[in-house]
Amino acid sequence: xxxxxxxxxxxxxxxxxxxxxxxxxxxxxxxxxxxxxxxxxxxxxxxxxxxxxxxxxxxxxxxxxxxxxxxxxxxxxxxxxxxxxxxxxxxxxxxxxxxxxxxxxxxxxxxxxxxxxxxxxxxxxxxxxxxxxxxxxxxxxxxxxxxxxxxxxxxxxxxxxxxxxxxxxxxxxxxxxxxxxxxxxxxxxxxxxxxxxxxxxxxxxxxxxxxxxxxxxxxx
Numbered sequence: 001x002x003x004x005x006x007x008x009x010x011x012x013x014x015x016x017x018x019x020x021x022x023x024x025x026x027x028x029x030x031x032x033x034x035x036x037x038x039x040x041x042x043x044x045x046x047x048x049x050x051x052x053x054x055x056x057x058x059x060x061x062x063x064x065x066x067x068x069x070x071x072x073x074x075x076x077x078x079x080x081x082x083x084x085x086x087x088x089x090x091x092x093x094x095x096x097x098x099x100x101x102x103x104x105x106x107x108x109x110x111x112x113x114x115x116x117x118x119x120x121x122x123x124x125x126x127x128x129x130x131x132x133x134x135x136x137x138x139x140x141x142x143x144x145x146x147x148x149x150x151x152x153x154x155x156x157x158x159x160x161x162x163x164x165x166x167x168x169x170x171x172x173x174x175x176x177x178x179x180x181x182x183x184x185x186x187x188x189x190x191x192x193x194x195x196x197x198x199x200x201x202x203x204x205x206x207x208x209x210x211x212x213x214x215x216x217x218x219x220x
Contacts, residue, residue: 021049029057029122042066054108055120061128064105071098 011017025047036043036059044066045057058066071094111117112129121129 017050025055029055032057033059033122042069044070053120054117057122058125061124064102067101067105071101 011020028047029045032043032045035041041059043057043059044063047055049055056063060066108117112121113133118126
């Protein structure tokens, strides 16, 4: 007897359900990769777990390109099938869906850059993410080195300006010291001459004393 077809239904056991989801997810990702390589097809696969966790596969390096292509084709198809609808409403709906998809993509990329939610990435995606981070890190280091060089250059200019000010002050102090020394050297001989002119000669002083003193005649 041949094996009967297994009826598909929800797995009640939580652990078995999680194990099955992990195996089937890996298998469908593998099949998506094979068809993209063998048939040169653009493949975009999106899976949400029962907890709302996102898993995706893209044959291109960026899922956004696949989504944009899908949006263009789906928009064109909606245009053909909705001639009776208001054109403005369709445009608004398309723009909203497009912006929402881009926002979700940016949020997901931001989490990847922070090292979060990496379980959904394959080896190719991890390598692409690593290359993007390396490039960004090189730009950051380059900008950091530029700012450091500019800061050092400004400090060197300030140092040279302060050195010039110190040299100018030292020169002024030295010049004032010379002028002060010369002024003191000129005042010293003048003071000596003034002292010598103020004193009377010894002979004149003695004659003055003899002439001024009265003579006393003592008689006994």
